[in-house]
Amino acid sequence: MKLYVIYGGKNAEHEVSVKSAFSILQHIYYDYYTVIPVYITREGSWFRGTEVESRDSIQSKAELVDLKQKQPFSFNELLEGESVAFPVLHGPNGEDGTVQGLFETLDIPYVGSGVLASAIGMDKLISKSVFKEAGLSVLPYKEVKLRDWKVSQQDVCEALETYLDYPMYVKPVNQGSSVGITRALNSEELTEAIELAFNYDYRIVVEKGVPVREIEVAILGNEDVHTSVPGELVKQKPFYAYEDKYLNQKVVREIPAKISAELTKKMRKMAADAFEAINGSGISRADFFLTEDGEVYINEVNTFPGFTSNSMYPKVWAKTGIPYADLIEEVIQLGLRRHKDKYKLSTEVTTEDDSIEMESINAELDTK
Ligand SMILES: Nc1ncnc2c1ncn2[C@@H]1O[C@H](COP(=O)(O)OP(=O)(O)O)[C@@H](O)[C@H]1O
Ligand SMILES: [Mg+2]
Known part of the structure; x- marks a missing residue:
């Protein structure tokens, strides 16, 4: 099976995406797949490199941007033989349902949430309504x-x-x-x-704005929803800019978060509820605010959270018992399974009787 690892992207989180892809490429089970790197430039052009042979083939992030024998990527290639897409993309044009829609249209299995969950997760207004509807507290x-x-x-x-x-x-x-x-x-x-x-x-x-502790719970699964131990982003100041959070690595992580067993249970349940509320599948990370008086609010669900081996998502899974390489394999399998499950659904749009009715309606319309 061909595994297309897609990264970069036309948005502000381009660099984090390249970092995540670099880590992923160092941990894939290469025996199972022919791995093809696909880089989306900041301008939105798609390029493919030559097949990555093994975990130590790519030595630096720079090699992922300056791909060897780089050539324009043709979507037709996904349709030849068996393919699975792994969009390692964060933010708009990647984590928001747009790229997911592309794979749906091509009928290619892909890793991570589908169109709806991705779109809701990215939308800071719609997601809040959905969370409230599911009985979860938001600020x-x-x-x-x-x-x-x-x-x-x-x-x-x-x-x-x-x-x-x-x-x-x-x-x-x-x-x-x-x-x-x-x-x-x-x-x-x-x-x-x-x-x-x-x-x-x-x-x-x-x-x-509320003074809060920030606690994150990782989610894995399709219909069977599994949650990780919570992790905490320990802050030295109230608000982290992009550079601090992702590039300067000024954030300290406490895994598991030092919170009561009761709060842990509550947040894991809330994470699973939020994931189900947005119709999530595969991967997500639910981010919570914990106030001084012990109130828990959901802030957001990231349908494709940072995925470097040092990111919160893989770290909390490692602590919960799933090592990084196994996690990568699991999310690929979940993507394949969801695609297979879709086939079990009926795609019939009309019964024979309905189609006769449609014919007569169409005939009627034609005469008008
Ligand atoms: N209502 C709030 N009260 C306190 N801190 C907040 C609030 N909203 C956001 N923050 C801080 O800003 C950070 C980024 O906000 P967030 O909504 O998570 O956006 P992003 O999608 O960029 O991660 C949070 O991780 C938190 O540190
Ligand atoms: Mg956030």
Whole structure:
């Protein structure tokens, strides 16, 4: 079977993606697959390199960007023989259902959540409604629309101030890795933060900021949902920018998180509920806020969390009993299984009688 490892991508999380792919390529079970690297440039062009032979074939991340015998990638190649796609992509144009839709259309099995879960997980507004509907607590928030902002910035700020207290977190609805997010402490900062966020999206969400511990639970499975021990991102300051979190590695991880058995159980249950609520499959990481008085809020579900061997997702699984290489194999198998299960579903759209009816309706329409 051919395994296409797809990474890079046209978004701000390009670099994290290359890092994750580099780690993955060092741990795949090469006996099972013919592994083909596919790099998406920052401009959105797809290139393929030559087959990766073994775990030590690729020595550096740079080799993944400057692929040997690089050539334009043709999607037709996925249709030849048996293929499975592993989109190692974070953020918009990768983790948001768009690439997943491409594989659905081509009818190719792929790793990770499907179109719906990916799209909901990426959308900081829709996901909150879905979580609330599933009975999960979320922090108070409000949407800001560009058209209202254009009419009156003052009205928008005043409306936010009557509903939420400072600090407020201002976020573009469709981004990840803290890109475009600001913590605002007064109305001046709020205005600047909203202006900044509108550079990234036409929809913005503003949330009540709360001093919190950040606890993350990994999820693995399709219909059988498994959750990991929780891990904590221990912070030295209230808000981490993209560089701190992913590139400078200033974050300390505590695995398992030092929380009570009761809270652990509660968060694992909430993680599984959130995953089911968005219709997740394969992989996800549910991120929680834990307040000083012990309240738990769900912040988000990342349908393709950071996946380097040092990232939270693989780390909490390792602690739960699944080593990194086995985890990679498991997520591939889950992708293949979901594709197979889809085939068991009926694709009949009309019965024989219905089709006769359709014919007569069409005939009627033709005469009109
Ligand atoms: N309402 C909030 N209260 C306190 N801290 C927050 C809040 N929202 C976000 N943060 C901080 O900002 C970080 C990034 O926000 P998040 O919603 O997780 O966006 P991203 O998709 O970029 O990860 C969080 O990990 C947390 O440190
Ligand atoms: Mg986050």
